[in-house]
Amino acid sequence: xxxxxxxxxxxxxxxxxxxxVRDIGYRVHLSPHSHQTLRSRxxxxxxxxxxxxxxxxxxxxxxxxxxxxxDEQTLFNQLRKVPGLGPLSALRLLALPVGEFLGIIRDNDxxxxxxxxxVGEKTARKILSELxxxxxxxxxxxxxSLPMGTPLSPSGETELPATIAQTVKDVLxxxxxxxxxEAHRLVTEALKRNPTLSKTEDLxxxxxxxxxx
Numbered sequence: 427x428x429x430x431x432x433x434x435x436x437x438x439x440x441x442x443x444x445x446x447v448r449d450i451g452y453r454v455h456l457s458p459h460s461h462q463t464l465r466s467r468x469x470x471x472x473x474x475x476x477x478x479x480x481x482x483x484x485x486x487x488x489x490x491x492x493x494x495x496x497d498e499q500t501l502f503n504q505l506r507k508v509p510g511l512g513p514l515s516a517l518r519l520l521a522l523p524v525g526e527f528l529g530i531i532r533d534n535d536x537x538x539x540x541x542x543x544x545v546g547e548k549t550a551r552k553i554l555s556e557l558x559x560x561x562x563x564x565x566x567x568x569x570x571s572l573p574m575g576t577p578l579s580p581s582g583e584t585e586l587p588a589t590i591a592q593t594v595k596d597v598l599x600x601x602x603x604x605x606x607x608e609a610h611r612l613v614t615e616a617l618k619r620n621p622t623l624s625k626t627e628d629l630x631x632x633x634x635x636x637x638x639x
Contacts (some may be wrong), residue, residue, distance in 0.1 A: 454492035457520030497524045526637045
């Protein structure tokens with residue numbers, strides 16, 4: 427069974443990418459957040475994705491669901507427990523960073539959930555009911571005091587577009603070997619030192635101007 431793939435993106439599709447792994451092209455379905463994160467990178471280069479494989483008699487073809495982080499995969503698996511949510515429906519719900527989504531669950535914010543594509547009142551209530559019981563366990567797995575992708579300036583206001591901060595964190599984790607907690611700390615501290623940063627490359631320079639401890 428496929429558990430993880432390393433490769434380069436050959437084609438972009440609306441909800442998926444064609445990932446070339448040597449001489450094979452895999453169609454990998456991504457969450458809206460992961461898709462946007464990859465599209466925001468000038469050159470994604472070789473990427474690594476965690477994979478979950480789905481196939482049953484109701485599907486026209488097997489589905490490969492891909493995740494840029496194990497935290498997103500864990501949240502996806504929790505959403506799969508919601509009655510009536512298939513793999514693609516659950517994947518489409520992940521339009522926000524994991525930390526922000528957990529914040530919605532923590533706040534019991536049905537209105538915010540309903541702002542996501544394809545979520546009505548009934549589905550929102552099902553999601554809140556199912557995930558609130560496992561929220562403490564999920565937050566223990568992702569020890570972030572702030573939602574991923576929304577670092578704060580010293581004044582407490584969001585200064586950097588979430589996609590830029592998340593891109594830097596993703597690279598720190600997947601290419602430089604930092605844990606999610608370390609990447610979050612490095613980006614947050616870099617923004618505290620220089621809250622006017624507005625470009626990915628500038629944020630990288632600020633992170634490594636001081637460097638990890």
